[in-house]
Amino acid sequence: MTDTAIARPPRSSAQAFRDGLRAALTSILFYVLLGNYSGIGALCYEFGFSPIWAVLCTLLIWAAPAQVILISTLGTATLLEVAIAVSLSSVRLLPMVAALLPMLQREDTRQRDLVLPMHLTAISVWVEGMRLLPGVPKEERAAYYNGLGCGLLFAATFASAAGFYLAASLPPLLAAALLFLTPMSFLMTVCRNTRTLMDGLALGLGLVLGPLIAAQKIGLDLLWTGLIAGSAAYAVHRLRQAKASAP
Amino acid sequence: MSFAMEPFLALILIGFLPSEVWRWLGIVVGRGLDEESEIILWVRGVATALIAAVVARIVVLPPGALASIPLEVRIGALGIGFLAFLLIRRSAFAGVLAGEAALVLGALAFGV
Numbered sequence: 185m186t187d188t189a190i191a192r193p194p195r196s197s198a199q200a201f202r203d204g205l206r207a208a209l210t211s212i213l214f215y216v217l218l219g220n221y222s223g224i225g226a227l228c229y230e231f232g233f234s235p236i237w238a239v240l241c242t243l244l245i246w247a248a249p250a251q252v253i254l255i256s257t258l259g260t261a262t263l264l265e266v267a268i269a270v271s272l273s274s275v276r277l278l279p280m281v282a283a284l285l286p287m288l289q290r291e292d293t294r295q296r297d298l299v300l301p302m303h304l305t306a307i308s309v310w311v312e313g314m315r316l317l318p319g320v321p322k323e324e325r326a327a328y329y330n331g332l333g334c335g336l337l338f339a340a341t342f343a344s345a346a347g348f349y350l351a352a353s354l355p356p357l358l359a360a361a362l363l364f365l366t367p368m369s370f371l372m373t374v375c376r377n378t379r380t381l382m383d384g385l386a387l388g389l390g391l392v393l394g395p396l397i398a399a400q401k402i403g404l405d406l407l408w409t410g411l412i413a414g415s416a417a418y419a420v421h422r423l424r425q426a427k428a429s430a431p
Numbered sequence: 432m433s434f435a436m437e438p439f440l441a442l443i444l445i446g447f448l449p450s451e452v453w454r455w456l457g458i459v460v461g462r463g464l465d466e467e468s469e470i471i472l473w474v475r476g477v478a479t480a481l482i483a484a485v486v487a488r489i490v491v492l493p494p495g496a497l498a499s500i501p502l503e504v505r506i507g508a509l510g511i512g513f514l515a516f517l518l519i520r521r522s523a524f525a526g527v528l529a530g531e532a533a534l535v536l537g538a539l540a541f542g543v
Contacts, residue, residue, distance in 0.1 A: 281457025
């Protein structure tokens with residue numbers, strides 16, 4: 185890597201797109217996504233969806249928590265409840281998009297040119313984008329980011345289909361291990377992103393309260409757990425802040 | 432076999448739209464956003480708890496093949512994965528690997 189962003193001759197969008205694709209293929213997250221999304225494909229199989237549905241689910245939603253909530257609660261709660269839970273799990277996309285925009289946007293950028301890069305923005309693509317984009321000339325960034333996003337989305341989509349068929353054909357023990365990938369990797373992702381007491385409390389309370397609230401059979405248990413455990417964690421955070429700033 | 436539209440309508444209306452709307456809003460209102468604002472902090476807490484609840488739900492009320500593994504083994508495997516994460520340089524990969532290994536070994540030891 186001797187060439188710098190400034191010294192390099194300008195490239196076409198197609199070349200920048202290809203560079204992005206290559207970055208996706210060499211990213212560790214490409215392989216993480218293969219694993220995680222084969223678990224989600226297996227979930228689709230167990231909950232009775234079709235393989236086409238599994239593939240479209242990944243292409244359209246492209247946010248693992250939202251997908252798992254949709255797959256596992258559709259049919260057990262009212263549609264409005266599922267929609268709210270899905271939506272709450274995806275609010276995090278807003279600040280991610282907002283942080284990314286200044287890196288991609290130029291004065292002549294049209295809003296519709298941002299729709300694809302924004303749809304491709306998921307936690308994996310965003311993390312790699314924020315890391316790699318500063319080394320890419322500004323006029324090539326949108327195409328590069330699209331290549332990166334398409335590469336990673338391809339891994340997830342392929343794995344969704346593969347996981348679906350694996351769940352249908354593997355012996356029960358291995359199928360169980362495949363399904364276990366989703367809770368295990370979700371837990372690890374949350375643990376890794378846990379930096380504050382509030383995050384840790386929300387995680388712990390959610391794990392414990394989730395099954396307790398589900399056992400009450402009041403419906404909407406995911407949503408209640410999220411609201412109660414999340415708000416409690418936030419309240420503790422506020423209390424500690426108030427205490428710290430008190431004389 | 433008839434082609435059922437309902438799952439696809441559900442995918443668009445209660446999966447795609449409620450999730451995608453945040454990406455669109457990010458483009459529209461993104462610039463003036465304070466990432467440390469109180470509302471964002473609260474939403475992060477709720478979303479974290481929601482994901483934790485999803486994890487607990489799949490482990491406690493598992494679908495299909497996972498249900499054939501005893502509850503104690505499923506919870507134990509999750510715990511072992513978490514311990515491995517803490518012990519091995521906070522590596523998510525090590526955690527997933529240890530949890531998966533514990534699940535399979537536990538299932539073999541305690542009978543499937």
